Amino acid sequence: MAPAAGKPIPRATYRVQLNGEFGFGRTTAIADYIARLGVSHLYASPYMKARPGSTHGYDIVNHNELNPEVGDQNDFRALVEALKRNKLGQILDFVPNHMGVGGSDNEWWLNVLEWGPESPYAGYFDIEWESDYRYLQGKLLVPFLGDQYGAVLVSGGLELRFDSETGSFAVWAYGSHKLPVRPQDYGTILGTDHPDLERIGDAFAHLAYARPHQIARAGVQKAELATLVATRPDVADAINQRLSVFRGYQGEIDSWGHLHALIAGQNWRVAYFKVAADDINYRRFFNINELAGLRMDEPELFDVAHRMVLGMVEDGTLDGIRIDHIDGLIDPRGYCERLVAAASKPFYLVVEKILARHERLREDWPIDGTTGYEYANLMGGLFVDPKAEEAFTRLYADFIGRRDDFEEVVRQCKIRIMESEMASELNVLSRKAARIARSNPATADFTANILHQALKETIARFPVYRTYVDGGVPSDLDRRDIDWAISQARRAEQGPDGSVYDFLQRLLTTDLVAAPKSGYSHRQVTRFAMRFQQYSGPVMAKGLEDTAFYRYNRLAALNEVGGHPDHFGVSVSAFHRANQDRARNWPGNMLASTTHDTKRGEDTRARLYALSEMPEEWERQVQTWSRLLRARRGDVEGTAPPDRNDEYLFYQLLLGAWPAELTGASVEQIEQSAMTAFAERIVGAMTKSMREAKLHSTWAAPNEAYEGAVISFIHDALDVTRRNAFLEAFLPFQAALARIGMVNGLSQTLLKLTSPGVPDIYQGCELWNLSLVDPDNRLPVDYDARRKLLDEVEGVVERGVVAGLLERWTDGAVKLAVTRQALAVRAEKPEVFSAGEYLPLDATGDRADHVVAYARRAGDDTVVVAVPRLVGQLGESPDWGNTAIPLPRGARWRNRLTGAEVEGGDAVSIATLFADLPVALLSREG
The missing domain is CATH 3.20.20.80 (Glycosidases)
Known part of the structure; x- marks a missing residue:
């Protein structure tokens, strides 16, 4: 807009x-x-x-x-x-x-734990107080324990403490999670041995008489208790004596009876973190117990x-x-x-x-x-060769020993999430849907179990993260996505009767209450449709981004937030259409290439895109590397960990993240300390990949044997303390691929900084960003080094010798120069980039498919951008031959990256544009 x-x-x-x-x-x-x-x-x-x-x-x-x-x-x-x-x-x-919960820092959360539904903040969080489970009626599940509740109790992991400054009691889990005790139970703790404590305890026990001011009254009584403790040593001693009643002996369950009884009466139920999958009764950020959703x-x-x-x-x-x-x-x-x-x-x-x-x-x-996630994937797709898709799919299938369909992988992953980490939320939805069904005789026989099946099958096939039904008339877009998901779910084997899907379709679109006297509650139906949307999104995120993206490794560069791993490449015309649409409708849209959430940094992906241009060579390399590494480990049959899919990902991570400063070095020239640091980064990324994939290991139950074998495999591969046949075979291919990735990286940089929208530079990405998944992509940035390099680059630009930076491309100065110059032009010509036209420039000639070019124009002011694509097929010194792009006749132009003058005519040759630098940014001089 x-x-x-x-x-x-x-x-x-x-x-x-x-x-x-x-x-x-x-x-x-x-x-x-x-x-x-x-x-x-x-x-x-x-x-x-x-x-x-x-x-x-x-x-x-x-x-x-x-x-x-x-x-x-x-x-x-x-x-x-x-x-x-x-x-x-x-x-x-x-x-x-959402907010962070647990610990002892969130005052709203602590107040809810203390007062339950009566807390003034209870309505701030999405809490299901009316649970179908009796043991959760009026209680908030607190799943922060690292072991079963009973085991933590008898080990002393739960301790009743008194805060003498506030006059309040709380149970502390592991000394870090504060669980406030209901003030009504203070009398139980204070006992009757000391007259003053008996009196105050009785006042706490009868707080109900102060309604609706019981919270304020409790505050007054806590202050009185704190004052007594501060001024009367005998009171402080008496409280310490009472606290000892709630301590037991390690391993003796009966000795913890008093503490257990106290805990059982609270507004919270403290539990093992795995209980959350079944019993959670507050909305979370995805499946993270420590992040509670806000209303x-x-x-x-x-x-x-x-x-x-x-x-x-x-x-x-x-x-x-x-x-x-x-x-x-x-x-x-x-x-x-x-x-x-x-x-x-x-x-x-x-x-x-x-x-x-x-x-x-x-x-x-x-x-x-x-x-801007969508822009990162749109732009990246330009550097993926769609003609190689079939060959790439075949070689991946041959290497891992099976042919995976990505859509089916996603469906299975979403079902796995709904049956494990996010099962409780689906159970709640199913019960809510059943209550609505029971409110009308026409649907009264639809049980929670039947609706659970239908909801699960529908969400597993939902084509978007969520719809936006809000109580009004559903949009055509929402109907399209709901109808599609329902139609696909109907095909599920051994699924529920079709009439259940009829009901569910009308429920999700709110058509159930579109007409008066429907027999259903408008509020309940609308609220259900809206809560369904809040569930389908996290299931998609966890199933797609955090599971399927780690299982389907055909080309890892495509497994990106907002990406579509089953879509192999973007045409130049599609890129232009998307840019024109953004210029018309969303000129303020951000343009991202790396973020704190990206699975791999922009230049890591830029290298991996190039693999799509060489499927046969890539297949030869992977087969060779695998034989060398497995032979070194005595695994002739190739059946030991890692499995072939994890191994295939490992090689891609090595190629993508290999440090630029080590590119071109021989095994003998690589210092062990540098390789040890790199190996730890790869170990971190591979460990996360294994656990997110949830096939051989998980976060909840790490498979130490499998993970240990994979880590050993990684260290063997990167061992530079002895002769390493794998690295000797790997390094030449890595160096060649990195050179192509460098050109792709410069192209991406210039495209992002000149496309319609607001370009964003993630910290440090003005130089090469060869990061992997977080926390690797959040490592400290050396700004002293960047500041010095910027000083140097500004001098190089002023002297017009930017081309020389290509010879030392590994230090990132050439990317910094392109970034600095493109942003300078953007600042100099704000109207061109903020409101100017976007004009595709169609290349002509034998290499036309390898060029992306466009103009940004506002009035007589014009900027032209040209970058290469799929350069791996052209060799290290491309022969551009007769390839050219059109330029307005009679105009004079200057390449703002190199300082070179370019004469306008019917066209300018790509060989001229890319003579000194493989990307060009022209501004009209007259």
């Missing part, structure tokens, strides 16, 4: 991950550096108060306080002033969907949670907000509308949203676009 008048749309952003090691102070120190790069805005990760030790900031415990681990108010003011000094704005990543559609909660962030918009600290996990909210459009309405002035607003291939961003949302 077109930006609102006065809205501050960024020119380009620079994403920084804040944490305890890199906080406000260190961000202040790089403000001048990122301004010199040419971006207009700092794009900061969440910095509201989070759980202690948070490395990412998404586990917020207070939306209205700064995270003390990244800095205080003075530090923050210094950062804001530094940004303004350097003419930089700021965009903040904001988290409305941000509640007006009071919305106002409280957004007080600070909207204040920063009002005072000019923030120009924009990035909304994390928009699909987790029950009503994303309503949330965005409320946020825009609540702000005192226009601001830039983007949402983290993953789109299916056929899905379009909803145009009735008052936003500027997404955070």
